[in-house]
Amino acid sequence: MDHFNYQPDGRLFAENVPVEDIANNFGTPCYVYSRATLERHWKAFDEAAGDHPHLVCYAVKANSNLAILSVLAKLGSGFDIVSGGELARVIEAGGDTSKVVFSGVGKTSEEIEFALDAGVGCFNVESEPELHRIANVAGRLGKVANISIRVNPDVDAGTHPYISTGLKENKFGIAIEHAPAVYQQAMAYDQLKIVGVDCHIGSQLTELDPFLDALERVLALIDQLAELGIEIEHLDVGGGLGVPYKDETPPHPSEYAHALRQRLIDRPNLKLIFEPGRAIAANAGILLTKVEFLKPTEEKHFAIVDAAMNDLIRPSLYSAYQSIQPANTSLDRKSDIYDVVGPVCETGDFLGKDRELAIAEGDLLVVRSAGAYGFCMASNYNSRPRPPEVLVDSDNAIEVRRRETFADLWKGEVVLP
Ligand code: LLP
16 A cells, blocks of 8 residues: 555645645756655555564665655665665664675675675675675675575576576576585684574565575575574565556565464564565655557557656566556546657657556557656666655655756766867
8 A cells, every 4th residue: 555545636645745746846847755654655565574583685676765765764774785875875864783784796895895894784695705795895894794605496486587586597596405515614604603504595476486486495494504603683574575656466574474474474583574675665756657649540649748768767677567647537537558769850759558547649649657766777768867766755745856957967977178
């Protein structure tokens, strides 16, 4: 459930604010987030895990705006990061670095040093060379690095191939059968402290089974490690829980967390770490866009809008479906079937295809479920300034990132004499 609802007069509200007011104040295209929705989704994980020791580490990559991070930091959230830049954002937003887990296959020495200096909670190690690199950097700094090995359990997440990560053919993690040997290598380093096992099998999962299959395999590994004298304090189950974009019916976060907890009844001290991104942010955001032109052609009717693939790339990149609706359903309009496209010079620039919409030029449209992997994947392609981000908190609409100007487009560039 989210806090974007139509009122009886046909207007869409973000919490207590009509989205057309936001468009009037901040222009379009514009991302709009709901604080109450973000908090609700984060708490769904936290409360479902209940009294089992746990930490919800929001995956920063899903939406890294400082306002979003600070809202979650205030709830006591941890953070899953994949770069020095994400760590810098967490620090800037007031996040607790001891609750940070650092994932990613290509951590540089500089990033590892930054993370050790900042006191991150744990490195999720994705390869043997990375293990040695972390040990070297920690040794040089005279620090001890907490580590967890990200294992690849070879489970098919049943999701889009670009966002599936837990198969042997994927670049992520260390093959689960090889993990005990790597843990033994880690044991040999004084400057490494083994604290966990980590696993993330993919994103936008809509079934529980792949999660539970992976869990069984990882729990078997934890037992195997115990026999080798390696004590595991936490199990990081990654992120990946899907959201309803169309007619999917993914498990609710509480159903998911309960299912995991049940498998851990006989392991009351094994701390659970979650790394949800999409399940927290996707349906806490929308993208507002205005219809510039309606362009009927012999083959198709196009609704040309002022948002494009550079603002929201998911439809173009993954053929992802995101619902598109008018911001006001009470207007007297004739319905038609449209491809909703942007102004970018690419045939792949679309937000939705074959959508039935009752619209006219100048109308405001809403792309739903745009809070995750929306703005953070936006670019300046076609020299389009990136849109503003507005966070609604009850009656207040706060601009949490202003629209870029033309001068922002060439920031850092030079004109040759
Ligand atoms: N943890 C790790 C190690 C990850 O790689 C990811 C996402 C997450 C957590 C968070 O996953 P989530 O809960 O959001 O599914 N741009 C794509 C999604 C890429 C996900 C990459 N990794 C999209 O727009 O669908």
